Amino acid sequence: MKLLRILMLVLIASTFTYCSDDTTDDAMEQTDDNGDNGDNGDNGDNGDNGSSEEGDALNANTVADGLRISGATQITAAPPEATGGIDFTFDDAPSALVGEGFEQNISSDDIFNGVYLIISDVDGNIADSYYDIPADALNGRSSSDFGNLSINRNRINEMSRMIEFGTLDVGFASSIPAGRFCYSVCVYDDAGNISLPQDVCIVVESFGGNDDLLGVWNLQSETVIFEGETTTVGIGDEDCDTFNLGCNNGDTVTVEDCVTIDVLRFTFNADGSYTFVQRISEPLDFDASQENCEEVLDEDGFYEYTSNGAWAYNNSSQKLLLVENSFTDNDNGDVDSETFPAGEGEVFFDLPIEISGNTFTLSDLDDVETIIITMEKE
Structure with a gap:
């Protein structure tokens, strides 16, 4: 599944920094700040039929073992230590859907050769394995969020495009239910540089919801x-x-x-x-x-x-x-x-x-x- 734009949080450990999340509570708080406490005003929701605002906290290993990422290698080991020397950015927080997954745009002024993806639960417990995703496994594409909805395709073709970026396409197996989890992303290059991690916590939504x-x-x-x-x-x-x-x-x-x-x-x-x-x-x-x-x-x-x-x-x-x-x-x-x-x-x-x-x-x-x-x- 392909999805757009992610929330950016750079996290640095006090002694050394792995490409992982040590402050998932902060990331979850930041994600919650994007919404509200369930009072949606005139948004048409009666408070009972919306998708879960938080949902159950998911086990990190359950999520990690249930991911489907084309071209990626799942490695059972501690994630590599960040060195700096390369950087990247996310867009807005993603949406994720049961049985489908989520999509994450990654852009950088630097040329990167791959991505490390580390899964954790909302309490900061990291999964026993992480993913190494080569850059050529990313989907290098951009589009208007409306896709085919815009009636004037010439205007869409004139829109600016990001140059150095890729889309991390993460699919879910049926073993991943609705709920919450967090992940960290680092990019790396062929010189051995590993970026500082950027973190986000997301909610896996069930179908429908309003x-x-x-x-x-x-x-x-x-x-x-x-x-x-x-x-x-x-x-x-x-x-x-x-x-x-x-x-x-x-x-x-x-x-x-x-x-x-x-x-x-x-x-x-x-x-x-x-x-x-x-x-x-x-x-x-x-x-x-x-x-x-x-x-x-x-x-x-x-x-x-x-x-x-x-x-x-x-x-x-x-x-x-x-x-x-x-x-x-x-x-x-x-x-x-x-x-x-x-x-x-x-x-x-x-x-x-x-x-x-x-x-x-x-x-x-x-x-x-x-x-x-x-x-x-x-």
């Missing part, structure tokens, strides 16, 4: 703020963007790409499953325009994306996590589909959500672009 989300939700409006320009559209509204398209012969041509949202719908089920369907009309034929180096339109042009998977609502952080287990992508008749193995689903998004009666709002904000999606219940 009955107010159950049902079918259709797009009410999408607002995109990009380079000071605000665009708001709803179902049936046309949004146009003029830009220079690179041609196959090396020249460029000015084209207008007009997109209309025909359908954008979420269905959340009581068993923790979801279905997302998006269909847009898009007359611009990119391939033909590039080939002929002139604007070529196909009035029947469309793009459709269907996603199926599991959803979880985090009561304390008030975030909605969608893990995609299968998708079908239909770009004007060119169909691509994939079903992921159990425990290896893709994160569709993990975003703050505000629930108010028959509407909810998802927000994705960064330094480049802001996207706000408002959905209305049928």
Whole structure:
């Protein structure tokens, strides 16, 4: 499973520092500070149907033995001692889902050759084994948190990307239940440098978690703020963007790409499953325009994306996590589909959500672009 952004805590032991967590209580307190004590105001939760804000403390060895990390080696020994000389950063705290796992972006100004992952319980007891994960086993990718939700794919393509980073993709076996645990991460290079550890404690969420989300939700409006320009559209509204398209012969041509949202719908089920369907009309034929180096339109042009998977609502952080287990992508008749193995689903998004009666709002904000999606219940 792939997931985004982690909370950063650098921990240094008083005598020597392993790539491990010696102050998990502090990390857990920091994680709890991101949420509240269960009073969620107008967020649509009645205090009884949200996912557990803390859950049971999990045994470190149970978690460590239940991880599934492609390309990693599980080593039964004390973790290596940190030396410094290399550094890295996390993003926000991750969400984790039973039977799936979590995803962690790691970025650094230094070139690193691998990652050490050490599991501990919330009291700081370290597992008997740790993981050595080579850098080439990380997923080097970045994307908008909204993925396919943004109607203007050209704007998304223009967004800035991190250069030196990887995504740590951690899957869960069925032996890992809902609950809490902590982990430490160090990066290392081929010169023998091992970074100081960074720590985070997370809650493994069960499926579902908020009955107010159950049902079918259709797009009410999408607002995109990009380079000071605000665009708001709803179902049936046309949004146009003029830009220079690179041609196959090396020249460029000015084209207008007009997109209309025909359908954008979420269905959340009581068993923790979801279905997302998006269909847009898009007359611009990119391939033909590039080939002929002139604007070529196909009035029947469309793009459709269907996603199926599991959803979880985090009561304390008030975030909605969608893990995609299968998708079908239909770009004007060119169909691509994939079903992921159990425990290896893709994160569709993990975003703050505000629930108010028959509407909810998802927000994705960064330094480049802001996207706000408002959905209305049928």
